[in-house]
Every structure is written in C-alpha cells, then in structure tokens.
Amino acid sequence: MKKTVSLLAIAGICNLSALAPVHAEDAPAPFLSDVPHFQEEAAAAGIDHQYTGGWEYFVGGGAASFDCNGDRKPDLMLAGGTSPLALYVNRSETGGALKFEKAAIDLPDKELKSVLGAYPIDIDNDGYIDVVLLRLGENIILKGGPNCTFEKANRTFAFDGGKEWTVAFAATWEKDNKYPTLAFGNYVDRSAPGTPFGTCSDNVLARPAGNDKPDYSNPFALHPSYCSLSMLFTDWNHSGQDSLRVANDRQYYRGGQEQLWQVDPGRPPRQYTAAEGWAALKIWGMGIAEADPKGNGLPEYFITSMGDNKLQVLDEDADEGRPAYRDIAYEKGAAAYRPYTGDDHRPSTAWHVQFADINNDTNNDIFLSKGNVEAMPEFAASDPNNLLLGGFDGKFHEKGDEAGLALPGKGRGAIVEDFNNDGMLDILVVNRMQKAALFRNLGAKTEWGYRPLGNWTEIELDNGPVNHWGLGATINLRAGTLTQVQRVQVGGGHASGHIGFTHFGLGVNERAVIRVQWPDGEWSQPYRIFANQHVVIKRGKTAAQYWFPPPAGDHQAAK
Numbered sequence: 001m002k003k004t005v006s007l008l009a010i011a012g013i014c015n016l017s018a019l020a021p022v023h024a025e026d027a028p029a030p031f032l033s034d035v036p037h038f039q040e041e042a043a044a045a046g047i048d049h050q051y052t053g054g055w056e057y058f059v060g061g062g063a064a065s066f067d068c069n070g071d072r073k074p075d076l077m078l079a080g081g082t083s084p085l086a087l088y089v090n091r092s093e094t095g096g097a098l099k100f101e102k103a104a105i106d107l108p109d110k111e112l113k114s115v116l117g118a119y120p121i122d123i124d125n126d127g128y129i130d131v132v133l134l135r136l137g138e139n140i141i142l143k144g145g146p147n148c149t150f151e152k153a154n155r156t157f158a159f160d161g162g163k164e165w166t167v168a169f170a171a172t173w174e175k176d177n178k179y180p181t182l183a184f185g186n187y188v189d190r191s192a193p194g195t196p197f198g199t200c201s202d203n204v205l206a207r208p209a210g211n212d213k214p215d216y217s218n219p220f221a222l223h224p225s226y227c228s229l230s231m232l233f234t235d236w237n238h239s240g241q242d243s244l245r246v247a248n249d250r251q252y253y254r255g256g257q258e259q260l261w262q263v264d265p266g267r268p269p270r271q272y273t274a275a276e277g278w279a280a281l282k283i284w285g286m287g288i289a290e291a292d293p294k295g296n297g298l299p300e301y302f303i304t305s306m307g308d309n310k311l312q313v314l315d316e317d318a319d320e321g322r323p324a325y326r327d328i329a330y331e332k333g334a335a336a337y338r339p340y341t342g343d344d345h346r347p348s349t350a351w352h353v354q355f356a357d358i359n360n361d362t363n364n365d366i367f368l369s370k371g372n373v374e375a376m377p378e379f380a381a382s383d384p385n386n387l388l389l390g391g392f393d394g395k396f397h398e399k400g401d402e403a404g405l406a407l408p409g410k411g412r413g414a415i416v417e418d419f420n421n422d423g424m425l426d427i428l429v430v431n432r433m434q435k436a437a438l439f440r441n442l443g444a445k446t447e448w449g450y451r452p453l454g455n456w457t458e459i460e461l462d463n464g465p466v467n468h469w470g471l472g473a474t475i476n477l478r479a480g481t482l483t484q485v486q487r488v489q490v491g492g493g494h495a496s497g498h499i500g501f502t503h504f505g506l507g508v509n510e511r512a513v514i515r516v517q518w519p520d521g522e523w524s525q526p527y528r529i530f531a532n533q534h535v536v537i538k539r540g541k542t543a544a545q546y547w548f549p550p551p552a553g554d555h556q557a558a559k
C-alpha cells in the first residue's frame, strides 16, 4: 500500500513536471501595482481608419504622433497602405474623452497612397515638425507649416525618395551637423531576379550637406542589407556616439542576420563583425525599442519577432566594449511568444514595441502590438496585443486582458502617448484590414469607478534652434531613491514614431529632480520639479517651466 502511494506520488510528480511550465514567465506571481484600464473609443473619437492592401502591405501600417498646430496636444498621421494617408488633429479636452478631427493633407491622391510608415522630425529646424513618409515607391518628406499644413519637400531638400519598398526609419544629429542624418530601411526588391527570396534592397544612410537648407543629394548604400523592418540610432556602448541597430526579416533574406552599424562622423558606416563580438541572430525582426533600466547608459533592446521575442542585454561575461548580447526575455517574463488569452495556442506575431511606464508606478512597461501576417496557418489567428507591466520583482507581468487591450485586431504600428494630457498614457494601434483602435487610459478600476494611477511628469525639451526637440538627449530623472533614464529618439518601433513630451511615472513621489544630457553630451544643471505637471526644459535656462493644459471645457484654447 505504502509502495503504491509513493509510486502514485512519484507518477504525480512526474506528470506535474511534464506539465510544469518550462519557462518562468508561465508561473503566476503576484503583481502589486495598479493595472490601468483602457477603453477603446476610436469611433467615438472620430478616427475611422484602416491600413489596407495586398502582399506589399502585410508589413508596415505605421503612425506618427506629434503636434502640428502648436497647442501641445499630439496630432496623428496614419499610414493607409492602399487607402490614403490620414491626418487627425487632436481636439481632446484635458482629461476627457479622446477626440480627433480629420484634416486634409495637400498631396496628390496618388502620393497619399502606398504609405507604409510615418516618422515625425523637424528636419530643417524651422520649428515646424516635418514627417518622413515611408512608401512602396518614392519616400516623401512632408515639410510642416503653420496649422497642420504640409508640402512635399523632396526637391527642396534634394532628397531622392527612391522606388524601394521602405518600412524602417531612424534619424540622428551627427556631431556638429546642422541637419539630421536619416536612415531608411528597405524590404524586398520586387524587381530583382528570383524575387522575393534573397532579394533585399540596400538600406540607405542620407547624410546632410547644405547650410541654408538640408541637402540629401549624396546618400550612402548600406550594403549588405537584409530586408529591414526597423532601425534605431542607439548609443549601445555609452560612447557618446550613435550606432545604427537594424532588425531584419529572416523570411526573405538569405545569409543575413540582425545588424549593428558603426556610424562615426565623417566616415563611411561599417558593420560590427563576429570578431568584434556581434553574434549572428536570425529572427523575423519586426520592431526595436530600447530602455535603460539600470541607468548605466548601456541600453537593453526589445526586438519583436514571430514566436518568441528578444530582450537583449549586454553580456557582462563578454569583454568590455564588445557588442555581445544575451537574451533575457524568458527570465524576465517578456518572451510573449503566444497568445496569453483565448484558445489559440499557436505562436504569436509581434510588430510594434514600446517601453513606457503605462501605470505610473516607476517601473518600465512594454506595449506590443500583435497580429497575424495575413493567414499564416502556423501562427495564431487571434493574437491580442500585449501589455507587459514591469513588477517590483524585476519581471514583466502580462496584463493586456485585465487592462482591456485584448480586443480582436491585426495590430501593426502603434503609438503610446498621452493624447488628453492627463498624465496617463493612451494607446493607438493601426490594424491591418481592420479599423484602427484608440485606447484611452482611464486609470485603475475600483468598485466605485476609476482612480488616477501614480504620479507622473511629462517633459518637453528645447535644445535650441538646431535639433530643437533634442533628439539624442538623455533625460535622467531622480525621484526618491530611484533614478529613471529615457532617451529622446525618432526611429524603431514598427513604422511608427513620436515627438513631443517624454512621459515618466513617479509612483508616490511628489517631486523629482531632472538632469538632461543634451545631444552634444553637455549636462544640464539639475531641475527640481513637482509631480503631475507638464514640464518644458529650455537649454541654458536656470529653471524648468510648467505648461498647463487648458482646463476641460475651455473651448477657446482648443481652437
């Protein structure tokens, strides 16, 4: 009898271990912070938009978020594929329901179409944010003007938009340059023999010349290129010098891998090699984002893919100064390799990735957009977006379902942004062949309604007349005993980017101290600020300024 019991017990244990989760992320752990609750309100907000098209539009579907009319409310430009590019001007009241008004873009109908992605950046330093449109065919630089007007500036900026299939973009101001360096990531070359497999167009690095206006007439081909879907200028080794990280789609390249290019001023770019520590990684690279949770200037990278995603950290066992990375996605609970809800257990397909403190508890969170490429049978057809909330246990906790984000859709590009200036980040997701979703963050759900999440601050930088928005600047924020670091960047994600306020969660802290490392490396003085305010930091000024959004009901200011 005793023997039987123990055998059963052993059998039970064996069965349990056979069923036991292989990865730590499956083990439930208590999550002690607030879970934000989102309400989908695209239709009510006036956004009626789809990203459409055939094979060439399986990828892309991006969005740009930036202020085009000077009211500091982020406006939206959404890629439409075979549908036209759409501009939505933000009319949301502070803390209220999200509201957008569709506005015209003065471009021929043909040029409004075939847009895959959009990134905002003030290329010519005139104070109006311009938009780089990534297209199937000629890429277009839209020069911004007053009151959300735009004009095509390819000729003005001596920019050749090419005819490639462009999905990726990143920009940086190289040392002492007046204008930004632009990197374009191209996908399959559809005109090459044998296409689509093994026929990737070269990516392009466009460095600026010109003094009165930018001149991009001398682009550099980044060869070899491997069907890129995302790029990010990043100072991976804390050298003060950006490199270019590229995510590539193994579906179409042959003999390719993920890439890191050394981009030193005045010198041709050069790929980091295996001899230097760069390890070949072959994934379906769709999107990149970086964060610096240790605050040591050595970023971690999230790279989206099909199946398991990657969270890379510099390998501490490798020699210093070598770009050798270790994947910690599983140990951190961030692999997000299959749907976390519903009954479709096939692997996921992830696209946009963004780090942000979405519940304002001071821990960095991750938003991932997801959706099947089209109807790939090996991958989940119902594939909800992820909200991975950072826990005080150092791990990420899947809360997309509880947060109200697990709606059906075919996510592509996305924007995580505070659209109604209430200090809580909202989320826009562009869906393929389905309507875009707009999620308003209502705060933490309680028995009596919603209460605000933790404290927060949103910081806008003014770096001066050149690179006004301070791309490449690092914001260090100390609150209590905690330091948080964020870098101001345009690039990465999936075909989507934003310029504007940088958001920080402050938890229970009621004040914080900010220091900015400006793009040229100079450190600002410390600025002391109070929580729950919008802050503008002008380079060289001794005090930070507050910006107060118009109170709800103030229609005068919402003009």
Ligand SMILES: [Ca+2]
Residues within 6 Å of the ligand: 066, 067, 068, 069, 070, 071, 072, 073, 074, 075, 090
């Ligand atoms: Ca605006």
Ligand SMILES: [Ca+2]
Residues within 6 Å of the ligand: 121, 122, 123, 124, 125, 126, 127, 128, 129, 130, 143, 144
């Ligand atoms: Ca401009």
Ligand SMILES: [Ca+2]
Residues within 6 Å of the ligand: 356, 357, 358, 359, 360, 361, 362, 363, 364, 365, 389, 390, 505
């Ligand atoms: Ca958080």
Ligand SMILES: [Ca+2]
Residues within 6 Å of the ligand: 417, 418, 419, 420, 421, 422, 423, 424, 425, 426, 441
């Ligand atoms: Ca908000």
